[in-house]
Amino acid sequence: MNIELSVQSGAGRLAASALPSAAWSHELDEMLRSLLSAAAAKDHAIIRQGGASDRAAVVLSSPALDADEDRAGIVRFAAQFSKSAESLSRPIISADGGSSIPFADRVDWPGEIAALFDGDAFVALPVRLGMLGNGTFLFSTDLDRLRSVDVIALHRKTHCLFKLLLTADIRRKAPRQNLNDRELECLQLAGEGLKSELIAERLSLSVHTVNAYLGTATAKLDSVNRIQAIAKALRLGYLA
């Protein structure tokens, strides 16, 4: 259940990494159970988006969907939603799902996916928190259950789940890599286009001190130069 399989759409590169069980909290478990029961889901898949825009992975799914090709198919299916930027926000339901869900986009069940899921209708709830923590919760259910489901409550729970997953990610990474305030300030200003002299002026330090801070920050971020350090710091969320 805790294996993350990454499929890079188009490039076909496979990478596998495991979500350490320590990161899997009781809270996450509770949230997932609550979500699945509220959805009255028959089959489900939780797809998370990686940092780069086209790396998505199925993190969790019902036992029937454990096979690699099945998960790859699901990832491809979910990828087509995010092609249209707007549908990053709204629920997506299968075309024959009726008109019960306001603001939902209707999409046809592609043949290969229909075969995987046990259910008449599907719902995909996209989660877009920002640059991090994005993904989709996909589940199948019966048509009549679909009519009575509270999509907004479900979507809210889905957001909570994804935030818990993001929190687990953050806890996994070394806390702030021990960057101190000065180092962060220098990195921030360098990222805003200031050269060392100007940073020194701005922070009332000498140029050598600024370069020293940038140097230690670079080392702490395990980078070869300050530019790589800035990229890492941004992706880790240390800089605005």
Added chain:
Amino acid sequence: MIDRSQLLEKLERGVGAGNLSIGLELLSAYVGAEHYLLSRYDVFSEDAYAFVISSDWPFDLVRSFGAALTRRYSKRNEVDRCMEAYEPQFASCPGDLRLPAHLSEAYCSIPFNAGQARLLLTFLMRADVIVARDRMHDVALMASYYCSRFEHAAYAPENVLDLTEREIECLNWIAEGKTSDEMSVIIGISRNTVNNYITSIMRKTATKTRSEAIAFAVRNSLI
């Protein structure tokens, strides 16, 4: 107060009518708020009001407080912004702000996303009203659904999408810490060509240093 399914129906009709503010008024009424401000913190600029999408706040409050809120949010750390998305935040206006007599100092701000847009919906309340917190959470999602149907609210921010593939490739390598020499070997082009690409990137992104160009690219999800 209307119930949620009626509200959703009315919102869908608002989309049909093509009028964003109708829906925002409905959402305000749903939570018991008096005034709303819908702003975008991803296109915030000090000298223009393009970040204001729609509002019925007294204009001076938009100029002072609305701008301050949006500016503050635009500078927030990305991790915090992701964790706070769709979470209503309740706080008090600064003491020196001159509010109209009928309004409370308490305000509620909800950051949310619509398509690729990053928005902030801030409500001002009447002094004598108790706000429905649970409804605020619902509003976050409904605002997201609703605004994603309006181009002028959910347009993708003006990224420099005319960076060529080669330029993006160079950016990726620079972010890995490669020098021009190393890149010329990796990509298989001359060092001059690499530097030309970099100059072009900095010109297109209006950045002055490689550091700034990388920061720009990461912030805008280009790499």
